[in-house]
Amino acid sequence: MSSAPPEVLVHPDADVLAAATAARLLTRLVDLQSHRSPLHVVLTGGTVGVAALRAVAVSPVRDAVDWSGVHLWWGDERFLPAGDPDRNETQAREALIDALGDALPPGNVHPVPALSDDVPDGATAARRYAAELRAHATGDGLAPRFDVLLLGMGPDGHVASLFPGRSALYETHLLVVAEHDSPKPPPDRVSLTFPLLQSAREVWVVAAGTEKAPAVARALAGDDVGTTPAAAAHGTERTLWLVDVAAASSLPGAPRDGSGPAAGAAEGLRPRTASGADGAWAAVDAYVAPLVAEPAAAAAVRTAAADAGLPDIAVSAAQGRLLELLARASGARRVLEIGTLGGYSTWWLAQAVGATGTVLTLELSDAHATVARASLAAAGLTDRVEVRVGPATDSLDRLVADGTEPFDLVFVDADKQQLADYLDRAVALARPGTVVVVDNVVRGGAVVEADHPDDRVQGVRAFVERATGDGRLLGTVVQTVGEKGYDGFALLLVR
Numbered sequence: 001m002s003s004a005p006p007e008v009l010v011h012p013d014a015d016v017l018a019a020a021t022a023a024r025l026l027t028r029l030v031d032l033q034s035h036r037s038p039l040h041v042v043l044t045g046g047t048v049g050v051a052a053l054r055a056v057a058v059s060p061v062r063d064a065v066d067w068s069g070v071h072l073w074w075g076d077e078r079f080l081p082a083g084d085p086d087r088n089e090t091q092a093r094e095a096l097i098d099a100l101g102d103a104l105p106p107g108n109v110h111p112v113p114a115l116s117d118d119v120p121d122g123a124t125a126a127r128r129y130a131a132e133l134r135a136h137a138t139g140d141g142l143a144p145r146f147d148v149l150l151l152g153m154g155p156d157g158h159v160a161s162l163f164p165g166r167s168a169l170y171e172t173h174l175l176v177v178a179e180h181d182s183p184k185p186p187p188d189r190v191s192l193t194f195p196l197l198q199s200a201r202e203v204w205v206v207a208a209g210t211e212k213a214p215a216v217a218r219a220l221a222g223d224d225v226g227t228t229p230a231a232a233a234h235g236t237e238r239t240l241w242l243v244d245v246a247a248a249s250s251l252p253g254a255p256r257d258g259s260g261p262a263a264g265a266a267e268g269l270r271p272r273t274a275s276g277a278d279g280a281w282a283a284v285d286a287y288v289a290p291l292v293a294e295p296a297a298a299a300a301v302r303t304a305a306a307d308a309g310l311p312d313i314a315v316s317a318a319q320g321r322l323l324e325l326l327a328r329a330s331g332a333r334r335v336l337e338i339g340t341l342g343g344y345s346t347w348w349l350a351q352a353v354g355a356t357g358t359v360l361t362l363e364l365s366d367a368h369a370t371v372a373r374a375s376l377a378a379a380g381l382t383d384r385v386e387v388r389v390g391p392a393t394d395s396l397d398r399l400v401a402d403g404t405e406p407f408d409l410v411f412v413d414a415d416k417q418q419l420a421d422y423l424d425r426a427v428a429l430a431r432p433g434t435v436v437v438v439d440n441v442v443r444g445g446a447v448v449e450a451d452h453p454d455d456r457v458q459g460v461r462a463f464v465e466r467a468t469g470d471g472r473l474l475g476t477v478v479q480t481v482g483e484k485g486y487d488g489f490a491l492l493l494v495r
């Protein structure tokens with residue numbers, strides 16, 4: 001989970017930005033190679049992204065990198081025939097890869113499949129790329145753990161080929177998707193989705209030019225992803241915004257006269273970000289961490305999920321402790337969880353039920369369940385936790401049909417589009433006094449927007465309306481801020 005707020009480094013102009021990004025990337029690769037190999041770097045198209053590759057090619061530091069231990073991927077691609085000058089791959093080969101020659105083994109370069117007879121459409125290319133990513137994943141993961149992921153950003157705030165208002169922004173299962181009638185030509189593109197982009201250790205967003213300034217400011221202020229996709233660009237360990245003075249000119253504290261930092265310097269501006277004023281929310285989470293005292297066993301579950309490339313959408317340690325406390329306070333012995341992911345929240349709930357209690361957790365993805373089962377087994381929780389794979393509504397309907405003994409606490413942290421249905425079934429599997437906790441129901445405040453394009457927001461609104469109208473429930477919504485940004489959870493008691 002990204003604990004650090006984004007860092008913003010401002011450069012005098014686009015040329016210096018490209019050169020500095022190149023120097024930063026080379027230095028980072030050299031440093032990382034002393035710790036691990038291979039490294040996985042995700043390239044971006046766009047003016048600055050390609051200019052940075054050209055600067056890498058001519059840098060004296062270039063040969064300090066052992067390129068045989070570096071794999072290159074793309075965050076997105078224009079779906080065109082191989083060799084088309086507009087393809088990001090073509091431009092990257094001309095800018096850097098060709099210059100590296102034999103130093104970079106061909107097998108280390110992973111382009112998105114090009115349009116061809118064998119790959120007639122973007123969906124095929126997306127499937128093939130997902131397979132290529134999985135073939136290079138670590139362990140049971142779905143993709144390699146990216147070390148540095150570069151993203152350019154458009155004036156509309158798009159990153160990769162994830163554009164405002166498009167459904168691909170909210171994709172939570174597929175790691176690679178095809179985009180059609182893209183607002184930025186060419187119309188057909190292939191793009192990594194946010195779950196994969198956000199699994200990268202470091203995400204570097206590069207942007208230059210006055211036309212980018214409004215989107216840079218919106219993104220760093222924590223705008224909704226549907227409006228400004230770049231707002232969701234963050235890494236699990238570090239998020240860097242590498243911009244020039246012009247692109248930073250709408251940030252709080254930016255020099256209005258474009259004076260900017262001294263030539264060649266890069267200066268940090270402390271933006272107000274989704275993690276609160278100047279990162280205060282994340283800082284408070286860090287300050288209270290000793291109180292939460294995340295056990296090493298819990299951290300191991302979290303790390304295993306990140307290393308397996310699972311999306312960074314699990315609860316925070318503070319939120320995990322809250323779940324445990326709610327379960328303990330209610331004396332829960334039988335807990336139902338909808339949405340396992342890597343088992344992190346499951347671990348906390350399992351602490352609460354104790355050795356004689358049970359947690360049944362439902363997960364759609366077999367791959368996620370595999371990671372969770374391994375982590376929970378490593379934590380010695382196999383006796384009290386069952387991970388059941390399949391569509392949650394099917395599993396829930398079977399539990400209802402079987403007349404399953406009521407659960408004492410239900411935690412819902414799954415696809416938001418079906419929350420209202422999950423609530424109905426949770427109540428059917430409850431008793432008077434059962435506690436129901438539903439996560440992510442505030443969504444940066446988007447929940448109040450009746451015409452919001454995000455169908456997860458619409459799912460949450462339907463859930464709130466369903467809960468409001470159900471006389472069996474006593475409930476509230478607690479808004480939260482912290483390292484996971486501004487969100488909240490519903491707390492319901494079955495009467």
Ligand SMILES: O=C(O)[C@H](O)[C@@H](O)[C@H](O)[C@H](O)COP(=O)(O)O
Nearest residue numbers: 045046047048152153154159160
């Ligand atoms: O395929 C692409 O076009 C890029 O991947 C795209 O996301 C690009 O990075 C931005 O649109 C910024 O492009 P500019 O830097 O040229 O504005």
